[in-house]
């Protein structure tokens with residue numbers, strides 16, 4: 182919690198606290214004046230005195246109102262600013278997570294951390310900046326002033342205060358663990374809901390709506406059950422405190438009445454004493470609220486700190502090498518590259534070696550799970566190699582700034598992702614300054630110009646979130662065009678032609694060959710027909726390169742390649 186609070190402006194927090202101090206002092210002063218008005222004004226009929234003291238009380242009340250407003254303003258502003266800071270810190274941290282770390286946290290949990298957990302801390306900080314100072318000053322001040330009004334009556338507190346401590350302690354004992362578990366249950370609801378939203382088509386296709394509804398209901402019920410339980414416990418606080426307050430009132434009036442009858446106490450003093458007694462009990466209530474809220478915020482702070490304290494997996498070298506655009510002599514080299522996923526027992530890639538030169542096409546083929554995606558993800562440093570090195574244009578990519586490296590790589594991931602907006606905006610993702618003509622050129626190479634030009638709004642056609650209003654093949658072609666706009670040294674196509682029909686696939690490869698004479702193309706494919714013309718074909722099996730060469734060479738001497746090729750093509754297609 183302290184680490185989180187440190188992100189707050191100390192000066193602004195101090196101003197909020199100072200305002201609150203003024204308010205408490207003003208509030209403490211008022212009962213004393215009431216006592217004076219009753220005993221010296223009302224009892225003696227001194228109207229002037231009542232007006233004078235009444236006027237002073239009015240001024241004190243106005244000061245109290247201004248101080249309360251000042252405190253509320255600064256407390257709200259600072260806690261909101263803290264919330265904004267935490268949200269952007271978590272976002273920036275998560276943005277730099279490696280792909281497997283993303284998987285480990287899960288999108289739902291990261292979203293809960295930036296919303297629910299941050300809100301929790303914001304709320305507590307806002308309250309804390311009010312109560313942190315109000316409760317202790319009020320408690321001490323009211324105790325002292327009550328003692329001043331009448332020392333004998335303070336004995337009532339020897340009974341009342343232990344009762345309050347027992348009541349508050351019992352409530353906290355049961356409520357605090359439940360507050361903690363509520364956070365986890367919120368995570369669970371978000372996770373189930375998100376999974377159901379993203380998998381809605383599969384759920385419907387498998388007629389699993391009822392099963393999923395039940396799964397969501399279960400998470401929802403579980404959360405509601407805990408929330409009701411914890412709120413019921415906390416709700417006991419009010420009636421219990423009211424009972425104790427009423428009891429205190431009766432006690433003071435009982436004993437006070439006797440002292441008044443014995444002429445040991447004045448009516449005004451007793452009324453002031455009752456007010457101070459109530460302030461003491463309210464202070465205890467405030468303190469108990471702090472004690473309930475702080476552990477709850479602590480749970481949220483722990484979850485936020487967990488993200489913020491994650492080590493950066495992929496960091497820029499302190500003395501980065503400059504790497505410039507040099508398509509004409511671009512080279513890509515894997516030198517004894519090994520890679521293991523965090524927490525995995527085995528290497529996902531084992532001792533991978535190859536070198537490609539400008540203008541060459543490198544194809545990667547292999548069974549599912551053989552390591553193809555892992556292989557290409559290493560090129561723009563979406564993962565860091567475990568050992569060995571990858572060199573781009575002669576520079577070890579670990580010594581190059583990630584930004585510079587990624588400027589040189591045009592990347593089309595396995596799952597084509599488009600962003601909500603227009604086709605033009607999506608194309609500009611590749612390069613902001615791109616001209617209309619360059620966009621059409623890229624669309625033409627990607628075989629997407631046909632369907633885009635037929636759309637009524639052309640480049641300004643609307644794209645839904647994730648590109649949901651386009652077919653799989655159209656999405657892939659738009660994602661390819663977006664990468665081509667980058668004018669990169671290396672283009673990576675991770676199984677990007679899989680949703681295309683054979684004819685479009687062939688046209689696209691031909692256009693790439695013709696237009697990109699200098700860039701290196703790395704193509705992951707399942708279809709042998711897609712990669713037959715590649716200059717270097719790497720055959721992957723369980724993370725190992727088990728074959729390297731051209732289609733012709735591999736067909737002659739590589740068993741794994743032969744198996745893949747013969748399973749897909751007729752004998753006459755293979756030559």
Ligand SMILES: Nc1ncnc2c1ncn2[C@@H]1O[C@H](COP(=O)(O)OP(=O)(O)OP(=O)(O)O)[C@@H](O)[C@H]1O
Nearest residue numbers: 281284522525529548549550551552553554555556
């Ligand atoms: N985030 C991860 N954490 C741990 N292991 C992983 C992770 N991602 C992939 N793997 C493992 O690494 C191996 C290679 O996976 P990869 O996705 O690179 O295969 P692939 O050849 O691209 O498969 P496909 O053709 O099915 O897309 C697999 O055994 C997979 O289980």
